[in-house]
Amino acid sequence: MEAIINIILTSGKTGVDIALYILLPILVVMMGFMKLMEAKGVLAFTAKLLAPLVKPFGIPGIGIFAALQIMLVSFAAPMATFAIMETDGTDKRRLATVFSMVLTMSQANVTFPMAAVGLNLPVIFATSLIGGLISASATYYIFARTLGEESFTDTLQVTSNHTENALNTVIKGSQEALNIVFKSIPLLILAICFVGFLKHFNAITMLENILSPILGVFGITGASVLPIVTKFLAGGTAMMGITFDMLKEGILSVPEFNRIAGFIMNPFDLVGIAVLMTAGAKTASIARPAIIGAMLGITIRGVIHLIIF
DSSP: OHHHHHHHHHHHHHHHHHIIIIIHHHHHHHHHHHHHHHHTTHHHHHHHHHHHHHGGGTOOTTHHHHHHHHHHTOTTTHHHHHHHHTTSSOOHHHHHHHHHHHHHSOOHHHHHHHHTTTOOHHHHHHHHHHHHHHHHHHIIIIITGGGOOOOOOSSOOOOSOTTSOHHHHHHHHHHHHHHHHHHHHHHHHHHHHHHHHHHHTTHHHHHHHHHHHHHHTTTOOGGGHHHHHHHHHHOHHHHHHHHHHHHHHTSSOHHHHHHHHHHHSSSOSHHHHHHHHTTOHHHHHTHHHHHHHHHHHHHHHHHHHHHHO
8 A cells, every 4th residue: 555655646746747847847938939929920921831831731830830849849849839729710620630740750858868879860850750741641631531621721810919018928828838737737647657556566567578579570679668668658758768778778779779769759658648638628629530640650650760770
């Protein structure tokens, strides 16, 4: 019983730390900035400009911001874009398309630190774009087609009061960020607690024993099992910490890490999905087709890495 209480308390501390010291500062800045850009019409202009390039993939122009945010800022940064898409008239089909793309692409908060220990950035960025576009297309044309398509003009409705100064606009965006972060805390704690229970009852060790022979068929060594299992159950940050240690101790080699990078360098895990779904009710409602589309894109990304490395 004491062990279970310790797992719950540790999970609570970790979840609150992630929410307050990772999600909160990123979202306060990003949502404040995005609200300002929305009020000044920058997002509407950019969406209209880029719409012809991404339209064949089912991605609205504003979806480009989500792609840039995930690749250059953090896994949580696209929540600022999702929050805007919740209210700007974007239909569920296109929202699912962008959500799927984001789940497939590499998150900057893991990509850049791992580059310091040998992650191949050019390849990871290239496969991120390829996988993201494949996921988006598959979701829009196949998995989310039953959601229907509402009448939608690929620009943003600028609803902000232009008599307000820039500071007030930024503050309003930051206050919305606070609400999103606080809503994410219960899901974070529950996801981390679930993984803690799995570890306590040796379920992860069992998974390693089961998956090692299967992954070996594809040329993935047994040493790669722990980062893979940790990533999908505990999230990218936990995977990063474990992989750093394994690379440092020589348990996992750089080529081996790059081979599996296509599968694990993305926010597609219990924690990542749970956090992104808190952007709004509409985002949460289209999670299923987005997740299915992301699985396809991630699989193709992973195969490309296996071929290259």
